[in-house]
Amino acid sequence: MTKAKSDKSAQRAAEREAKVRNGMQALAQWLRDLIRSGLGAEAVRRPETWQAISARLWDAQAQGVARQLNAIGVMLQRESEWVPRLLEALGRLHLLVEAYARLDQLTPEQRADVRTAIGFTEKQAELLTQTGTLDLWLALGRQTELNEENLIVQRTWLLGLRTGKMALLLDYAHRTMSEDLDRSFPPATWLETACVYYPSAYPLRAVAKHRESVEAAPTDLPHAHATLRVAFTAYAAALSANPWLERFPMLVAHLTPFYENGDLALVDSNGDALPVAALEPMCLARLLAVSGGAPITIFGEYNGRIFLPLSAFAHERLVPL
Numbered sequence: 001m002t003k004a005k006s007d008k009s010a011q012r013a014a015e016r017e018a019k020v021r022n023g024m025q026a027l028a029q030w031l032r033d034l035i036r037s038g039l040g041a042e043a044v045r046r047p048e049t050w051q052a053i054s055a056r057l058w059d060a061q062a063q064g065v066a067r068q069l070n071a072i073g074v075m076l077q078r079e080s081e082w083v084p085r086l087l088e089a090l091g092r093l094h095l096l097v098e099a100y101a102r103l104d105q106l107t108p109e110q111r112a113d114v115r116t117a118i119g120f121t122e123k124q125a126e127l128l129t130q131t132g133t134l135d136l137w138l139a140l141g142r143q144t145e146l147n148e149e150n151l152i153v154q155r156t157w158l159l160g161l162r163t164g165k166m167a168l169l170l171d172y173a174h175r176t177m178s179e180d181l182d183r184s185f186p187p188a189t190w191l192e193t194a195c196v197y198y199p200s201a202y203p204l205r206a207v208a209k210h211r212e213s214v215e216a217a218p219t220d221l222p223h224a225h226a227t228l229r230v231a232f233t234a235y236a237a238a239l240s241a242n243p244w245l246e247r248f249p250m251l252v253a254h255l256t257p258f259y260e261n262g263d264l265a266l267v268d269s270n271g272d273a274l275p276v277a278a279l280e281p282m283c284l285a286r287l288l289a290v291s292g293g294a295p296i297t298i299f300g301e302y303n304g305r306i307f308l309p310l311s312a313f314a315h316e317r318l319v320p321l
Contacts, residue, residue, distance in 0.1 A: 023060025064119035112199035132194035135160035141310025189213035
């Protein structure tokens with residue numbers, strides 16, 4: 001890179017930092033005003049209340065914060081018991097505001113989590129120059145969804161069969177160009193490669209140096225949590241390291257699907273139950289068929305409230321749901 005290009009890049013970065021700083025200061029004041037007026041105020045549940053502050057943070061180039069604010073507005077319209085969730089979301093936003101104001105007091109990994117939550121990104125090309133973690137990576141599951149920016153977001157979860165580490169591959173494409181998504185590491189395949197993690201106090205997102213995987217034939221699925229209590233303990237540790245963690249990869253053994261009156265739960269050997277997100281009929285049918293009423297190992301995403309199953313393992317076979 002020439003010196004002129006380097007200077008321009010540094011100038012753009014400084015300008016963005018200034019915009020984000022001003023936006024986060026405005027958010028801090030907005031949160032204080034919101035609490036002073038009370039969460040029972042009529043304006044709290046109006047969509048335009050959240051759209052306005054979200055747009056302001058978007059203009060400040062704090063896209064991650066803008067998405068969180070927009071998600072709160074949507075939640076308030078959908079949930080009847082919205083007060084606890086609103087308090088939790090506001091608490092995380094307040095923590096993010098305070099953390100950004102004290103970046104110099106944080107570790108490099110904590111700073112990375114704060115900046116990621118705000119909307120800053122790392123360049124994959126720079127990450128790929130690092131050595132990474134070499135392992136036999138099994139693709140456990142994949143989830144694809146459309147976000148508010150009309151982008152298809154594809155999450156592919158990997159398990160290092162030797163290290164026990166989880167890795168998340170994120171791919172994006174515009175909704176009109178879904179063919180551009182990298183689908184070279186589908187569920188139930190594996191590959192010996194190195195994954196390089198993005199900086200984080202609880203590293204999950206990574207880039208794989210190679211992605212041309214082959215069909216997997218595992219005889220066992222190691223590193224699964226033995227019970228839901230053990231899994232929740234791991235989730236608590238992850239959340240304490242990175243309070244802005246949106247999804248936690250949860251692999252739990254000895255779970256029995258229990259379907260009654262249109263509701264699905266997963267019950268472990270202690271009798272503890274995990275509420276499950278609504279599944280499409282074919283996904284539900286596959287899950288019940290793999291189990292056959294017996295305990296199985298299940299992998300999915302947990303958001304602190306509900307679990308989304310993505311795959312099930314039984315009889316030496318990993319079945320994507």
